[in-house]
Every structure is written in structure tokens, then in C-alpha cells.
Amino acid sequence: MSDAIGGSRGGSPLSGSGRDSEPGPSAFLKAAFKWQYNLIALGGVAAFAVLSGSALPLVLAAGVEMIYLSVIPHNRRFQRLVRSWQYAEEKKQHNLKINEMFQQLPPETRLRYAELDKVCKAVRANYGWLSATSQMLVGQMEERLRGLLEAYLRLLGAGQQHVDYLRTTNPDAIKREIDQLQQKQSGQLPKVQEINQQRIEILNKRLEKFGKIRENRQVIEAQCAAIEDVLQLIRDQSVTMRDPQQVSGQLESLMQNVEQTEETVKQVESIFEAAAPEEMGTLEPLPEAVPSANPAQTAARRVRS
Secondary structure: OHHHHHOOOOOOOOOOOOOOOOOOHHHHHHHHHHOHHHHHHHHHHHHHHHHHOOOHHHHHHHHHHHHHHHHHHHOHHHHHHHHHHHHHHHHHHHHHHHHHHHHOOOHHHHHHHHHHHHHHHHHHHHHOOOOHHHHHHHHHHHHHHHHHHHHHHHHHHHHHHHHHHHHHOOHHHHHHHHHHHHHHOOOOOHHHHHHHHHHHHHHHHHHHHHHHHHHHHHHHHHHHHHHHHHHHHHHHHOOOOOOHHHHHHHHHHHHHHHHHHHHHHHHHHHHHHHHHHHHHOOOOOOOOOOOOOOHHHHHHHHHHO
């Protein structure tokens, strides 16, 4: 059993959990119980009890199971194994999310990402032959390259969302609707004027959001172009550069710029999330319809009117 704890064999009982925090005592206990070796042993004992027609194997198995569950969850090697299961599961879910994000991009944007991925692979290849003493720095550079690619993909996805919104929203039509409502304000009933004024405020907010989204779309595009330019420069430098730490520093500086752009994108996303409740909250609820006692009388009144 100790060999199995120290190795990576056996299925992970944390599959599908997607836990993002440090496993607690209950998680270790649950993992120990659901560990496939334990379940196989319990299944074997149950089968033996059925074949033998005696409950004694079940009683003995229950005692052994209690000892097992009181010892194994506190075993450091088992806890490390559970953490490795958790890390592998989180990594799997993360990769699925990244792949889903990539698949949602249009073909031309996917091609753009693929071209940048080729640039990163060229940088890795050019530094792959460095001495073992430099490999630690190369590892840091590799981590930053991976982070940049993921950030670049997130920016492409956010940029595509902005493009879709801008494509389906016509600011000129919104302005025309505002003008029409303002022209009709005079001569309307006070209640109608109040409702139309609320509509005008909502349409003005839509225009404001459209302008912010258009500005941030330009920021995203500029940041994506900057990532492409810097990585292409690093690829060119990697042909002759012998200091991977210098490359790692360039990547770190670029990552800081990307994080600032992503923060801007999050602000835009918060605008999207707050838009519907904010706008719907300005309108009063419609009055409840009063049911008619006689549907035929209601129909007759409609005909007379």
C-alpha cells in the first residue's frame, strides 16, 4: 500500500470536484474512502461474505476499515498524493476551459493565436540547448511564455465579445430614437412623459456604454499587437542571446502590461453585468390586469370602442 501512496497509480477520487482550495481533513477522509484500492477491497470482502454465507468477513472488514480511515488520511504521503490529484484535476479543468475559449473564436482569430504559438515554440527551441545551469531560468521563461499565451487568448476572446457587441449595436439608431422621444414629449400625458423620460435616460446610458466598449476594444487590440511584436522580437533575439534571464525580464514587463489591460477588460465586463438590472430598475412595474367577470362583456366593449 505504501508504494501506491507514493506513486501516481490508481484513479483520483477527486475527479470532477474542481476544488480550488487546500484540501481539509474531511477531503482527505473522503479521498481515502473513495480510493479505488479501498473500494476494491470492500467489494471483495462483500463478495466473499455472500459466497460464504457468513457475516463474519463484513464485521472484520468494518474493523479494518475503521483503522484504515483513522490512519491513512493523516499519512503525509497520502496527503501529498491527494494534493497531486487535486492539482491534476484543476489543471485538467483549466485546460478544458482554455480549449473551450479557443474553440469559440472565429477561424481567423484562431489562426492569429496559432501564429503566436509558433513564435513561442521557436523561442523555446532556441533556448532548449542551453547548459543545465541555465535551465532553471529557462523554466521561468517557459512559465511566463505560457502565461502570456493564456492572457493573449483571453484578450482575443474579450476582444471578440466587444466586436460582436459593436456589430449588433447601432448608435445612430439609438440617437434617432432619443430625438423622436424628445420631440414627442410636448403634448403628451404627464405619465407618458415620465415613462419616455426614463426611456431617454436608458438610451443615453446605452450610448455611453457603447463608447466605453469601443474605446476598450481599441485598447485590447493595441495590447494584442504589442504582445505579438514583443514576442517576435524575443524570438529574433533568442537566436544570438545567451542570457535567458534577460528574456525572462522582458516577459515579466510584458505580463505587467497585459495584466493592466485585463483589468480594463474586467471593468468593461462589469458594465455588461450591471447594465440589465440598472436599466430595468428605472422602470415602474406594470399594473396588474384586473380580470373581467364576463369575457363576453369585455369583447363587446372592445367592439364598441
